[in-house]
Each structure stands twice: as structure tokens, then as C-alpha cells.
Amino acid sequence: MKARSPARIDLAADRARALALTPVSRETLARLDEYVDLLLKWQQRTNLIAPATIGHVWTRHVADSLQLSALAPEARIWVDLGSGAGFPGLVLACALADTVGTRVHLVESNAKKAAFLRETARALHLPALVHATRIEDFTEGFADSPDVVTARALAPLTRLLGYAEPLLKKGVQGLFPKGQDVEAELTDASKCWKIEAVLVPSKTSQDSRIVVVRAAERRRSGDEGRAAAEHT
Numbered sequence: 001m002k003a004r005s006p007a008r009i010d011l012a013a014d015r016a017r018a019l020a021l022t023p024v025s026r027e028t029l030a031r032l033d034e035y036v037d038l039l040l041k042w043q044q045r046t047n048l049i050a051p052a053t054i055g056h057v058w059t060r061h062v063a064d065s066l067q068l069s070a071l072a073p074e075a076r077i078w079v080d081l082g083s084g085a086g087f088p089g090l091v092l093a094c095a096l097a098d099t100v101g102t103r104v105h106l107v108e109s110n111a112k113k114a115a116f117l118r119e120t121a122r123a124l125h126l127p128a129l130v131h132a133t134r135i136e137d138f139t140e141g142f143a144d145s146p147d148v149v150t151a152r153a154l155a156p157l158t159r160l161l162g163y164a165e166p167l168l169k170k171g172v173q174g175l176f177p178k179g180q181d182v183e184a185e186l187t188d189a190s191k192c193w194k195i196e197a198v199l200v201p202s203k204t205s206q207d208s209r210i211v212v213v214r215a216a217e218r219r220r221s222g223d224e225g226r227a228a229a230e231h232t
Contacts, residue, residue, distance in 0.1 A: 011058065074147070078096075078149075083130075086106070108132060150175045174211070178210070
């Protein structure tokens with residue numbers, strides 16, 4: 001217990017900073033507090049997040065996830081690919097739990113992480129459904145038409161678009177938080193994809209952006225040269 005006391009002190013200040021960046025209702029905050037408590041308990045036996053980020057879990061992970069809801073205020077059905085510890089999927093489920101019609105699909109193939117997601121969703125009565133399967137299997141077989149697909153710290157944009165392609169084809173909007181290399185990732189992705197996207201500044205890091213993908217289509221053979229010309 002003594003070893004956890006400094007972390008709790010640090011988390012109080014970090015929590016305050018996060019809430020200043022992304023204010024939430026009292027009901028949402030109560031759910032988020034329970035979520036973070038469960039995360040820290042599970043973290044002691046399962047590596048859910050990088051240990052170096054524990055002291056900044058509220059700003060680094062919670063607030064970073066919360067900001068996505070404002071980019072799709074009318075969205076009700078979300079798909080979170082590679083959910084891991086629940087960022088952004090479980091955080092969004094906490095924020096939208098009181099909104100009628102909300103459902104967040106959490107896709108996570110790691111059994112231990114999927115167990116954490118499932119237990120947290122159950123304990124907090126969240127509108128979340130955990131799919132313990134490979135992303136490719138989920139997206140190819142998912143019959144519903146969600147409003148938004150998201151993924152955080154999962155893969156470079158080129159590969160991420162491949163994962164999300166079956167959903168993007170349906171007109172689903174993509175919200176993909178990215179770090180300081182986002183411009184390079186977009187340039188690289190444009191060699192294989194025709195992308196209609198905008199970059200939105202992150203509220204939690206001046207070096208980060210959120211890639212809002214409105215449409216993405218694989219380039220046909222022979223398009224690579226034109227793609228290169230577009231970026232010269």
C-alpha cells in the first residue's frame with residue numbers, strides 16, 4: 001500500500017488537469033474514477049498500460065480518449081479496434097453511458113486484456129460489448145453499420161486503414177489519434193490509399209493530432225506514381 005501512495009497523490013493532480021481539458025458530468029466522472037481504480041488494480045498483475053504512464057493516466061489516456069466524443073457528437077454506435085486497456089473505447093462508453101442507443105464494440109484479441117475489458121464493462125454497467133477476436137475477423141464479419149471506428153496506438157496509418165477498410169467502405173467515419181509523426185504517416189499512407197481526411201489538434205498534446213478520416217479507398221495498380229506527384 002505504501003508503494004501506491006505517491007501514485008495516488010500524483011493522480012489527484014493529473015486528474016484535475018485532465019478534467020480541465022475535457023470536462024465531464026458528475027455521473028461520467030464517477031464511472032471514470034471506478035474505471036481508473038480497476039485499471040490500477042489489474043495493472044499490478046497484468047500489463048495493461050506502459051508503467052511509465054501510470055502517473056499520467058488521466059491526461060495521457062483518459063482525457064486523450066474523451067476528446068474524441070466531441071468530434072462525433074451524434075454518433076451512437078462505435079467500434080474500437082485493438083482496445084487494449086480500453087482507450088478510447090471504455091472511456092467513451094463511460095462518457096456516453098447515459099445516452100440512449102449507445103453501443104461501443106471493443107475488439108481485443110489478447111485474452112487477458114479482453115477479460116479486463118469485459119469485467120470493467122460489467123462492473124460499471126457500460127454499454128460496451130467485448131469481441132475477443134482478431135480485428136480482421138471482426139471487421140469482415142461485422143454486419144452492423146456503426147457511426148465511428150477508432151483505434152489508438154495500434155498501428156501506422158497505412159495498416160490501420162487496412163484494418164478499418166470494411167467499415168470505412170460503409171461510410172463509417174474514422175477517428176485515429178496520432179503523435180508527432182502523423183504527417184509522415186499520412187504521406188506514407190497516401191501511396192496506397194486515396195484518403196479524404198483532416199487533422200484536428202489534440203487537446204492533450206501540442207505535438208499530437210487526430211486524423212479524422214471521412215473516406216479512404218485503396219489505390220489501384222499504377223496509381224502510385226500519381227500519388228507521389230501529389231506530394232511533391
